[in-house]
Amino acid sequence: MIPTLADIHAAAERLAGTAHRTPVLTSSSLDALAGLTLLFKCENLQRGGAYKFRGAFNALRALPPEQAAHGVVTHSSGNHATCLALAARLLGVPAHIVLPRNAPRIKQRAVADFGGHITLCEPTLAARQAEADRIQAATGAVFIHPYDNPLVIAGQGTIALEMLEQNPDLEVLIAPVSGGGLLSGLCLTAHAIAPNVEVWGAEPALADDAFRSLHEGRLVPNLNSATIADGLRASLSERTFTIIRQHARGILIVTEDQILSTMRLLWERMKLVVEPSGAVPLAGVLAHPEKFRGRRVGIVLTGGNVDLDRLPWQPTVEAQQRN
Amino acid sequence: MIPTLADIHAAAERLAGTAHRTPVLTSSSLDALAGLTLLFKCENLQRGGAYKFRGAFNALRALPPEQAAHGVVTHSSGNHATCLALAARLLGVPAHIVLPRNAPRIKQRAVADFGGHITLCEPTLAARQAEADRIQAATGAVFIHPYDNPLVIAGQGTIALEMLEQNPDLEVLIAPVSGGGLLSGLCLTAHAIAPNVEVWGAEPALADDAFRSLHEGRLVPNLNSATIADGLRASLSERTFTIIRQHARGILIVTEDQILSTMRLLWERMKLVVEPSGAVPLAGVLAHPEKFRGRRVGIVLTGGNVDLDRLPWQPTVEAQQRN
Numbered sequence: 001m002i003p004t005l006a007d008i009h010a011a012a013e014r015l016a017g018t019a020h021r022t023p024v025l026t027s028s029s030l031d032a033l034a035g036l037t038l039l040f041k042c043e044n045l046q047r048g049g050a051y052k053f054r055g056a057f058n059a060l061r062a063l064p065p066e067q068a069a070h071g072v073v074t075h076s077s078g079n080h081a082t083c084l085a086l087a088a089r090l091l092g093v094p095a096h097i098v099l100p101r102n103a104p105r106i107k108q109r110a111v112a113d114f115g116g117h118i119t120l121c122e123p124t125l126a127a128r129q130a131e132a133d134r135i136q137a138a139t140g141a142v143f144i145h146p147y148d149n150p151l152v153i154a155g156q157g158t159i160a161l162e163m164l165e166q167n168p169d170l171e172v173l174i175a176p177v178s179g180g181g182l183l184s185g186l187c188l189t190a191h192a193i194a195p196n197v198e199v200w201g202a203e204p205a206l207a208d209d210a211f212r213s214l215h216e217g218r219l220v221p222n223l224n225s226a227t228i229a230d231g232l233r234a235s236l237s238e239r240t241f242t243i244i245r246q247h248a249r250g251i252l253i254v255t256e257d258q259i260l261s262t263m264r265l266l267w268e269r270m271k272l273v274v275e276p277s278g279a280v281p282l283a284g285v286l287a288h289p290e291k292f293r294g295r296r297v298g299i300v301l302t303g304g305n306v307d308l309d310r311l312p313w314q315p316t317v318e319a320q321q322r323n
Numbered sequence: 324m325i326p327t328l329a330d331i332h333a334a335a336e337r338l339a340g341t342a343h344r345t346p347v348l349t350s351s352s353l354d355a356l357a358g359l360t361l362l363f364k365c366e367n368l369q370r371g372g373a374y375k376f377r378g379a380f381n382a383l384r385a386l387p388p389e390q391a392a393h394g395v396v397t398h399s400s401g402n403h404a405t406c407l408a409l410a411a412r413l414l415g416v417p418a419h420i421v422l423p424r425n426a427p428r429i430k431q432r433a434v435a436d437f438g439g440h441i442t443l444c445e446p447t448l449a450a451r452q453a454e455a456d457r458i459q460a461a462t463g464a465v466f467i468h469p470y471d472n473p474l475v476i477a478g479q480g481t482i483a484l485e486m487l488e489q490n491p492d493l494e495v496l497i498a499p500v501s502g503g504g505l506l507s508g509l510c511l512t513a514h515a516i517a518p519n520v521e522v523w524g525a526e527p528a529l530a531d532d533a534f535r536s537l538h539e540g541r542l543v544p545n546l547n548s549a550t551i552a553d554g555l556r557a558s559l560s561e562r563t564f565t566i567i568r569q570h571a572r573g574i575l576i577v578t579e580d581q582i583l584s585t586m587r588l589l590w591e592r593m594k595l596v597v598e599p600s601g602a603v604p605l606a607g608v609l610a611h612p613e614k615f616r617g618r619r620v621g622i623v624l625t626g627g628n629v630d631l632d633r634l635p636w637q638p639t640v641e642a643q644q645r646n
Contacts, residue, residue, distance in 0.1 A: 020348075020349075023346040023348075025343075025346075025368060026343075028370070044594045045348060045593070045594055045595075047351070049594055264631060267596055267631055268631060270368070271367045271368055271372055271595060271596040271597075271627030272368075272594060272595065272596065273590055273594040273595065273596060274594075304594030308587060308590055308591060308634065308636070309636075309637065310637070311631065311634070313631070313632075314632065314633070314637075
C-alpha cells in the first residue's frame with residue numbers, strides 16, 4: 001500500500017504539538033559557494049536528533065490501543081531505533097529494540113536513555129530478524145519497519161508539507177536515500193501538492209543501490225556497507241523503489257571525501273551538528289551545481305547524532321603518532 | 324549616552340532584512356534536567372556566527388556616508404572583529420582590524436575571508452590601542468568599540484525585542500557578560516517593554532569582574548584571562564556598569580568544568596555548535612536551578628565560532644600518549 005496525501009495530512013495531525021516544526025535556515029556564504037539559494041530544513045534539530053521521529057511517532061500513534069498495549073519491536077542500529085524508543089516512551093508503549101552486538105555504545109545508550117528494552121544479537125540481518133520475530137511471538141509486539149511501512153513513509157512526508165508552507169517558492173527538494181522511506185514521503189507529498197518541485201535523492205558512491213536500481217529498472221540491493229554515512233547503508237524495498245522510480249527526478253552520487261568536507265562545511269558555516277548522512281544532499285549539490293544553478297533548492301539535514309569524542313575529520317591518535 | 328528604546332527600535336529597522344531573525348529552540352530533555360522551561364535564542368546561527376553582528380552592523384549603518392567612506396577600525400581578537408569585517412563588506416566600507424600576533428589562525432582567516440584589512444601587533448592592550456589610534460589618524464577611520472558604544476548596545480538590545488515577540492510569556496532572560504554590551508542592551512529593552520522580565524548575567528569564576536563590580540558597587544576590572552570562555556575576558560565600562568547595576572537582577576558564576584560540560588550538553592542535545600562563552604548562561608542555570616525553578620527562562624546562545632580541529636573536551640595528543 002502506497003500512502004495518499006490524506007495519509008500524510010493525518011500524519012501531520014498526529015505529529016502536531018509533539019514533533020518540532022523544525023526551522024528552515026539559510027547561509028549567504030554557502031549560497032555564494034553553490035551559485036544558488038539553499039534552504040536547509042533542520043531535521044537534525046528534530047526530537048531524537050533525526051527526522052526518523054516523524055515516521056516512528058506516526059506509526060505508533062496510529063496503532064489501535066489494544067495493539068499498542070503489547071508494545072512495538074524493531075531491529076536497527078540507527079536513528080530509527082532511538083526515535084522509536086523516544087516515541088514509545090512519549091506514548092507509554094513498551095519498545096523492544098534489537099541491536100547488533102557491535103552497535104556503537106553511544107547508540108545503545110541513547111536507546112536505553114529513552115527507556116527502550118534492548119536485546120543484543122549477532123551482527124547479521126538473519127540474526128536480527130530472528131530475534132525480532134522471537135520477541136514478536138513472545139510479547140505480541142507490533143514490528144515497525146524503519147522504512148517499508150506506509151505510516152512511516154507518511155510521517156516522513158510531513159517534512160515536505162512543512163517545507164512548502166515555510167517556503168512556497170521552493171523549486172528543488174533533495175534528501176539522502178537509503179531504504180527510501182524519507183525520499184518516498186517527499187516524492188508523494190510534492191507530487192500531490194507541488195508537482196513542479198523536482199525531488200532528488202543523494203547517496204554515497206559506496207552505497208549507490210538507489211542509483212543503480214533506477215538505472216537498471218529493477219531493485220538492486222546494496223551489498224557494501226563501508227560508507228562513512230552510517231545512516232545510508234540499507235537498500236530500497238519494492239514499495240519505496242516503486243514510488244521513487246515514478247516520482248524522483250534522479251539520484252546524485254557523492255564520494256566519501258565530498259561527504260566529509262561538506263559535513264565540516266555545515267558545522268563551520270551553519271553552526272549545526274549534522275551527521276555524515278545529513279551532509280550527503282549538499283555534497284550532491286556542490287558536486288553537480290550545473291543541475292541546480294540559480295534555483296531555490298531545499299535540503300533535508302536529516303540528523304545530528306554523532307559521536308562527539310572524535311569527529312570524522314580528526315585523525316586518530318595512531319595516525320597522529322605516525323606523522 | 325545611554326541608548327533609549329527608540330534607539331533600539333531604530334537598530335531593529337537597520338538590521339531588518341540583513342541580520343537573521345534567529346530561531347528560538349527548545350529541548351524537552353534539557354527542560355527535564357533543569358526543572359524549568361528553556362528557550363534558546365540561537366545567535367550562534369546569526370550572520371558571522373555571533374550576536375556581535377547586530378551591534379557592528381547597526382553602528383556602521385548609522386554612520387553618515389562621508390564618515391563611512393573613511394572606513395572603520397577596531398581592535399579585537401574575537402567575534403566583534405569578524406562581525407565588523409562582515410558588516411563592513413556588506414556596506415562597502417573598509418574595515419581595519421588590529422589583531423594581536425598570537426590571535427588564533429582561525430580568527431585571522433575569518434576576518435580575512437570577510438575582506439577585513441588586518442594589522443598584527445604585540446599582544447598587549449596598549450599596543451592594540453596604539454595601533455588602532457595610528458590607523459585612525461592615518462585614514463580617518465571611525466573607531467567602533469566592541470561594547471562601549473551606544474549604537475552597539477542598541478544593536479544587541481534587538482535580541483530582546485525579537486525574543487519577546489517570539490515568546491511573549493518569557494519570565495527570565497540570561498546572557499553571558501564580558502564587556503557588558505549585550506547584557507546592557509537586553510536590560511534596557513526588557514526594562515522598557517517587559518519590566519517584569521528578570522535579566523541576569525552569567526560569567527566564569529575566572530573572569531568574575533561583573534559580579535565583583537556589582538558586589539562592591541564600583542567598577543572592578545578583570546585581571547585574569549585564563550577562562551576557556553574566550554569571549555568573556557573583557558571588563559565592564561562605566562557605561563555598561565551603570566546600566567547593568569541599575570537593571571540586572573544578578574550575575575551567575577560558573578566554573579570551567581561547568582562551562583565545558585554544558586557546552587558538550589548543548590552540542591549533544593541541541594545539535595548546535597556553540598562556543599564556550601555561549602554555554603555560560605545555561606551552565607549558570609544548571610548550577611543555580613533553585614533561582615529559576617518552574618519558570619520560562621530565555622538563554623542567549625551567543626556564538627558558534629569554534630576551532631573544529633580539536634574540541635575542548637577532547638584530550639590533546641600528548642595527553643592521550645601519556646595515558
